[in-house]
Amino acid sequence: MKVLVRGLRPGVDAATLRKALKPYAEVRAVEFVREGDPNRPWAWVDIAAGALAVWKLVHRLDGRYIAGCHLRWYVPAYRGRTAAPAAA
Template identity: 75%
Template sequence: MKVLVRGLKAGLSAAALRKALAKYASIRSVELVEAGDPRHPWAWVDIDAGALAVWKLVARLDRRYVAGCHLRWHVPAYRGR
């Protein structure tokens, strides 16, 4: 499940963020987005877990200091068809 992570510092690599998050969950991929303002990048983080586990992780890690950054986590709205 992909989540949006904001609050990253400039110069943080996708590999460094993935390594820092690996102690909390199994991470499939990290895609850094520097379009717009490269001083304030954000990332899509694909977590290898079900929706409930991801929601619990987001609640636990939101506003915490991880990888030298004060992270803000957001779960995009999802609607099944």
């Protein structure tokens, strides 16, 4: 499940963030977004866990200093459906 991570400093790269998060979760991928303000990059972090586990992790890590950064974590509101809705 992908989550948005803000509060990164410019020198942090994917390997550094992945290493810093290793004690907390298995990270599948990190995609940095540096467009806009290069001094305030953010990243999509794909965590190998279900929705409930990711919500708990986000709650636990939000606002903590990790990799020398005061990180803010966000779970996107939209999640794709795996099945069609029931007929009314």
